[in-house]
Every structure is written in C-alpha cells, then in structure tokens.
Amino acid sequence: MIGRRRFLGAAAGSLALAACEAPSSSASHIGGGFEGIDMARGHALRDGSLAGKAPQESRRTRVVIAGGGVAGLAAARALRLAGIEDFVLLELEDEPGGNSRGTAVKGVPCPMGAHYLPVPGDDAREVQDLLEELGLRRRVAGRWEYDERHLCHSPQERLFFEGRWQEGLLPVQGVPAGTLAQYQRFDSLVESLRRREHFAIPMARSALGPGQLALDAQPFDAWLDQQGLDDPHLRWYLDYCCRDDYGAGSEAVSAWAGIHYFASRHGFHAPGSAADESPERDAVLTWAEGNGWLTRRLAEPLGAQRVLCGQVVMRISQGRSGVEVDVFDAGRRALVRWQAEHCIVALPIFLAARVVESPPDFLRRAAATLRHAPWLVANVHLGAPLADRPGAAPSWDNVLYGTRGLGYVDAGHQRLDPTPRETVISWYRPLGPSRHDAGIDGRRLLLERPWTAWRDELLAELSAAHPDLAGLATRIQITRYGHAMAIPAPGLLAQLGGRPQRLVREGRVAFAHADWSGYSIFEEAFSRGHWAGTAVAGRPAV
Numbered sequence: 305m306i307g308r309r310r311f312l313g314a315a316a317g318s319l320a321l322a323a324c325e326a327p328s329s330s331a332s333h334i335g336g337g338f339e340g341i342d343m344a345r346g347h348a349l350r351d352g353s354l355a356g357k358a359p360q361e362s363r364r365t366r367v368v369i370a371g372g373g374v375a376g377l378a379a380a381r382a383l384r385l386a387g388i389e390d391f392v393l394l395e396l397e398d399e400p401g402g403n404s405r406g407t408a409v410k411g412v413p414c415p416m417g418a419h420y421l422p423v424p425g426d427d428a429r430e431v432q433d434l435l436e437e438l439g440l441r442r443r444v445a446g447r448w449e450y451d452e453r454h455l456c457h458s459p460q461e462r463l464f465f466e467g468r469w470q471e472g473l474l475p476v477q478g479v480p481a482g483t484l485a486q487y488q489r490f491d492s493l494v495e496s497l498r499r500r501e502h503f504a505i506p507m508a509r510s511a512l513g514p515g516q517l518a519l520d521a522q523p524f525d526a527w528l529d530q531q532g533l534d535d536p537h538l539r540w541y542l543d544y545c546c547r548d549d550y551g552a553g554s555e556a557v558s559a560w561a562g563i564h565y566f567a568s569r570h571g572f573h574a575p576g577s578a579a580d581e582s583p584e585r586d587a588v589l590t591w592a593e594g595n596g597w598l599t600r601r602l603a604e605p606l607g608a609q610r611v612l613c614g615q616v617v618m619r620i621s622q623g624r625s626g627v628e629v630d631v632f633d634a635g636r637r638a639l640v641r642w643q644a645e646h647c648i649v650a651l652p653i654f655l656a657a658r659v660v661e662s663p664p665d666f667l668r669r670a671a672a673t674l675r676h677a678p679w680l681v682a683n684v685h686l687g688a689p690l691a692d693r694p695g696a697a698p699s700w701d702n703v704l705y706g707t708r709g710l711g712y713v714d715a716g717h718q719r720l721d722p723t724p725r726e727t728v729i730s731w732y733r734p735l736g737p738s739r740h741d742a743g744i745d746g747r748r749l750l751l752e753r754p755w756t757a758w759r760d761e762l763l764a765e766l767s768a769a770h771p772d773l774a775g776l777a778t779r780i781q782i783t784r785y786g787h788a789m790a791i792p793a794p795g796l797l798a799q800l801g802g803r804p805q806r807l808v809r810e811g812r813v814a815f816a817h818a819d820w821s822g823y824s825i826f827e828e829a830f831s832r833g834h835w836a837g838t839a840v841a842g843r844p845a846v
C-alpha cells in the first residue's frame with residue numbers, strides 16, 4: 305500500500321499532467337492502445353503464484369540464455385562464433401529484442417523503443433565487428449566507410465524554439481552573447497576532461513581514475529553550478545540530453561554521466577567550434593524500425609528452435625555439476641525445467657536478483673542500489689505529412705524546447721523515395737526523476753493511466769509545432785516500459801565496485817545486461833553479452 309504523502313504527490317503530478325492535455329474530443333477518431341509488453345507475464349514472477357510448483361517437463365541443453373534483449377542476442381552470437389550451437393535463448397515477450405524491438409502501425413514500420421546507434425568509436429570493437437558482419441561498415445582505400453542507406457540522412461535534427469524551427473538541438477537563434485559564451489566554456493571543459501581522462505564506450509574500457517570517480521560522486525547539476533554554468537538554455541539542453549540518454553534529469557544523474565555523454569563520443573559542439581564543423585560529428589545509424597533492424601538480424605540465424613518466446617524465467621539455481629532453470633511457458637501454460645552446463649543471465653539486475661537462487665552478494669548489492677527510469681513510446685500513424693511552422697526543414701529528430709516529452713522521430717525519414725505520403729512519428733516520453741515531472745510516480749502512471757491520456761498529452765505537446773497533428777493522426781500504439789533503463793545516479797559507479805568489470809560471473813552463471821554498466825545503450829548491452837558468451841564458451845575475451 306502506498307503512503308498518503310506519496311499518493312498525494314502522485315495525484316498532484318497526475319493533475320499537473322492532466323492540466324496540459326488537449327481536450328480529447330478532437331482526438332476521438334484516433335484508434336489505438338497499448339502494445340509490446342505483456343505486464344501480466346512480467347508480474348507472474350512477482351505475485352509468486354507459480355512459486356514452488358513442480359515442473360511438468362524437463363529438457364537439457366548446454367547453455368541457457370535467460371532474456372533476449374540486445375545482451376542476450378549478443379551472447380547467442382558469441383556462442384555461435386565459438387562453435388557452440390547447443391543452447392536456447394528464453395524470452396518473456398513474443399519477440400526477442402527487448403528495448404530494441406521494432407513494430408509497425410498500419411503496416412508502416414517504426415521503432416518500439418531504441419531507434420539509433422551512433423557510429424561506434426574505437427573502444428566499441430565488438431560492435432564494429434557486428435556492423436562489418438552485417439555489411440554496414442567496410443574498409444575502402446584504407447578508411448572505414450558506413451553504408452549511406454543506413455546512416456541518418458540529412459537533415460538530422462531540429463529544435464522548435466521561440467515559435468520557429470532551427471537546425472540542431474542547441475538553442476542558438478537569437479540567444480544572447482552570454483549564452484554563447486557559456487556554450488564555449490562547457491565545450492572547453494568537456495575537451496579538457498576528455499584529454500585528461502579516458503571516457504570509453506563501452507564504459508568497462510574506461511580507466512575509472514580518481515577524476516572520473518569524483519565526477520561520479522556528485523549530481524551533474526551541482527557540478528554545473530560549481531563551474532558557474534547557469535545559463536538557462538545551456539541547462540535546458542544538458543537536461544534534455546540526460547533525459548534522452550538516461551531517462552532522468554540532470555539533477556538526478558551524476559556529473560560522470562553528464563560528461564560521459566559528450567566526452568565518450570565527439571564532444572560538445574559550441575556553435576562555430578572546430579568540432580561543430582566536423583563531418584564526423586553525431587553520425588548515427590538508424591532504420592525505419594529503429595534498432596529493431598539490428599535485433600532482427602541478430603535473431604535470424606538462431607532460428608525458432610533456439611529462440612523460445614513467451615518464456616518466463618522463474619528460478620535459476622546452480623549446483624556443482626550444472627544449472628537448473630525453471631521456466632513458465634506462457635503459450636502452453638506449462639512449467640519446464642531446463643538442465644544446462646551454464647546459464648547467461650541477460651536480465652535487468654532487479655530481476656536477476658529475484659530469479660537467481662541465493663544471489664551472490666555483488667548481485668544483491670547491485671539490485672539494492674540501482675534504480676530504473678520508466679519510459680513510454682507512442683507511435684502515431686499519420687495519413688499525410690504534417691504541415692510545418694517556419695524555419696528548418698523536417699528532420700529525423702524533431703524536438704520542442706521546454707516540453708516534458710523529447711519530441712519525435714519520423715520513421716519515414718530514411719525512405720529513398722521522396723514522394724510525400726503516410727508515415728509514423730514516434731514520441732518519446734521519459735518518466736524518471738526530473739524537474740519537469742516533480743511529484744509524479746512514473747511507474748504508477750504507466751500502470752494506471754489509460755492510453756487516451758497519453759494520446760492527449762502528446763497531442764497537446766506536439767500541436768504547438770503542428771496544429772494539424774490531431775487531424776492527420778489515424779492510430780496511436782503505445783509501449784510502456786516500467787523499468788526501462790538504469791539511472792546513472794550520483795555514486796553509482798563507486799557502489800557498483802568503482803572498477804568497471806567486463807565480465808560479471810559467479811561459477812556457472814554469467815551476467816550480461818546494460819544495467820551492469822550503470823546506464824543503457826546498445827554498445828553497453830551488446831559488449832556485455834559478447835563478453836559473457838565468449839567466457840562461457842571458454843574463449844579468452846579480447
């Protein structure tokens with residue numbers, strides 16, 4: 305039962321959210337609903353109704369992979385690369401891919417969650433290998449080139465600011481000289497930290513020295529205050545970046561996370577800086593169905609006999625000679641016991657701690673420490689392209705200054721045929737702690753709010769830039785993620801051990817999930833899956 309104070313806080317938050325919603329009458333023609341996550345399946349684990357029941361059948365394999373997100377799929381690929389074919393991947397939902405699945409609305413493909421992969425840097429060797437294998441990257445005349453069809457087409461991003469669209473996401477049109485000066489100063493600070501410390505993706509390749517641990521110890525906002533970086537436009541942009549990558553605002557994540565976002569990639573680009581002019585800046589790969597393009601390719605070679613969906617992993621127990629994995633097969637409503645030599649637990653940490661019997665101390669501690677941001681993604685089918693406000697042209701990523709949501713990406717942006725036609729726009733709504741959502745309980749809202757309330761919120765928000773949105777929308781499909789991604793809160797790296805470990809393992813059980821990096825992106829999940837699969841196959845990690 306929730307306490308009165310929390311209830312009042314959540315209720316006040318709901319009212320505040322309700323106040324900014326459009327009247328739903330103008331939207332009543334739009335069909336839609338929730339999709340993608342079977343909450344009852346996920347909660348079967350928590351309610352304990354199946355606990356202690358005897359399995360009805362027993363099966364044997366060499367390796368069980370529990371969880372079929374990016375990490376689980378990467379582990380499966382690593383096993384195959386090592387010549388191991390005798391394994392199963394057990395996935396809760398009806399399709400593997402986890403937060404990186406694709407979907408379609410009225411036949412138009414679109415992302416259900418993750419939608420892009422930045423061109424990987426030199427530390428992300430495992431991801432580079434994958435992209436080569438998939439034909440996305442190849443060496444031409446001594447240089448690496450990426451397949452133009454999958455690099456995000458131009459224009460990539462724009463911001464609706466002061467009633468017009470401007471290119472890029474950093475507010476620049478008409479901002480005062482003081483704002484530009486603070487952009488420059490933040491740029492220089494990131495650059496000097498980048499030279500001094502190695503901020504790597506995947507983070508396990510960082511040398512987490514005292515400098516990075518000092519950043520980890522404090523909130524990003526506090527660090528910015530100390531540097532005298534108080535310009536509201538700069539602060540809006542940095543907060544937006546934190547909500548975009550971590551699902552939580554700049555007051556809730558560590559300064560390490562705030563800096564890592566820029567220093568591990570191509571830096572921060574103050575207008576006019578050398579980095580701002582670089583053609584390499586912000587190159588990203590994207591597809592109509594988002595990173596679902598990648599997860600489908602990872603799943604394809606495994607085949608239906610090895611990827612088993614609708615499987616709720618309930619209990620993992622290791623003995624001296626093997627591992628037992630008890631699973632509820634939701635399709636057949638049967639309890640199955642798998643016997644294996646090894647298990648790779650590619651589940652979020654809080655679930656791993658629940659299903660692994662007698663969890664090791666490091667797992668228990670990590671589960672007690674780590675908090676997850678809830679998220680919501682709404683895919684809106686449009687019968688025709690949106691009319692536009694003045695300024696920069698429609699882009700792949702379209703952000704509105706000062707809103708709770710993160711704007712939208714256009715699933716039709718990568719089409720090679722420019723004929724204007726129906727499309728799907730994907731609205732991203734983080735629900736972790738943030739000053740934009742003071743007093744709300746995001747997870748509870750996800751459980752309790754009807755889909756029409758999210759519809760109205762998104763229409764109210766995006767209509768500022770597109771007044772014709774409600775008229776053109778024909779269907780809205782919404783995916784709710786209760787525990788979408790780890791929040792890299794202050795002190796988290798120190799609490800997770802202070803030393804980035806590539807392989808997290810206890811006997812016959814290896815752990816692989818983006819959570820073990822303290823924040824969630826494709827590269828982290830993929831590398832961890834790869835390392836776990838390689839280790840279980842008995843190969844030295846490179």
Ligand SMILES: Cc1cc2nc3c(=O)[nH]c(=O)nc-3n(C[C@H](O)[C@H](O)[C@H](O)COP(=O)(O)OP(=O)(O)OC[C@H]3O[C@@H](n4cnc5c(N)ncnc54)[C@H](O)[C@@H]3O)c2cc1C
Pocket residue numbers: 349370371372373374375376394395396397400401402403404416417418419420421595615616617618650651652655679680681785788789816817818819824825826827829
């Ligand atoms: C809305 C959203 C947008 C994002 N956008 C991006 C982006 O654009 N780019 C990017 O790089 N990253 C993005 N991310 C981060 C994304 O989380 C990672 O890229 C990656 O998909 C994480 O993979 P994972 O395997 O670590 O975790 P998960 O995706 O959490 O995979 C865990 C898997 O375990 C399954 N599972 C859970 N419980 C059980 C059980 N009991 N039994 C069996 N299976 C179970 C789940 O269904 C899931 O498939 C986004 C995340 C969200 C939520």
